[in-house]
Amino acid sequence: MTGMAKEKHTQYFPLFVNLTGRRVTVVGGGAAAAGRAARLADFGANVRIIAPRLSLEAQRVVRQKKASWLRACFSPALLEGSDLAVAADCRAVNRAVAEAAKSMSLLCSVEDSRGESSFIFPHTLGRGPVIAGFASSDGDSAAVRHFVQWVANLYFDKNNK
Numbered sequence: 674m675t676g677m678a679k680e681k682h683t684q685y686f687p688l689f690v691n692l693t694g695r696r697v698t699v700v701g702g703g704a705a706a707a708g709r710a711a712r713l714a715d716f717g718a719n720v721r722i723i724a725p726r727l728s729l730e731a732q733r734v735v736r737q738k739k740a741s742w743l744r745a746c747f748s749p750a751l752l753e754g755s756d757l758a759v760a761a762d763c764r765a766v767n768r769a770v771a772e773a774a775k776s777m778s779l780l781c782s783v784e785d786s787r788g789e790s791s792f793i794f795p796h797t798l799g800r801g802p803v804i805a806g807f808a809s810s811d812g813d814s815a816a817v818r819h820f821v822q823w824v825a826n827l828y829f830d831k832n833n834k
Contacts, residue, residue: 683787683810684810685792685793685808685810687795687806687808688792689804689806691717692713692716692717692718692756692757693716693717693718694717694718694719695717695718695719695756695757696718696719696721696754696755696756696757697713697718697719697720697721697755697756697757697758697759698720698721698723698751698752698755698757698758698759699713699720699721699722699723699740699758699759699761700722700723700724700747700751700758700759700760700761700762700766700767700770701722701723701724701759701760701761701762701766701767701784702722702724702725702726702727702728702731702742702762703724703728703730703731703761703762704728704730704731705761705784706722706724706728706731706759706761706762706784707722707727707728707730707731707733707734708730709759709761709782709784709794710722710731710734710739710740710759711734711737711739711740712794712797713757713759714734714739714740715739718757720739720740720741721740721741721742721743721755722734722735722740722741722742722743723742723743723745723747723751724742724744724745724762725744725745725746726744727742747762747766747769747770749769749773749776749777752770752773752774752777752779753777755779756779757779757780757781757782757792758770758773758774758779758780758781758782759781759782759784759794760774760781760782760783760784760789761784762784764785767783767784767785767786767789768783768786768789770783771783771786771789771790774791775791780792782794787812793808794808795807795808796808796814796817796818796821798821798824798825803828805824807820807821807824
């Protein structure tokens, strides 16, 4: 390398958390928020979506009773009582959620900013007793998806599951 400093990436510790009954607030009503809300609910979280409107995907999550919906614009007071926060809205709202969560010492995943996130959403793979989470320290989602598929094919094909 000729004079170029290699960019350092934050190292995230892989932590598996029991979300059963934990209040998780997801801010945003779009497809990304819906996906996050559904995955959190699948792991037992008590998910509340805060958004003035919901996409079709988010409406489906609410109809399936995987999350409740508070029809509102974000305000910091809406994070009170939450165990985790997820910001999956526009840049300005995500920044406000991140700042509010930080001031409350609340872990927060920000969809469009790893730098503002105190945790990242892993790609998950699991059936039965085996659950794995995969993430990239540099945000290369395509590489992670490829690796997840490789592991799935290797493990599940081998074990006929």
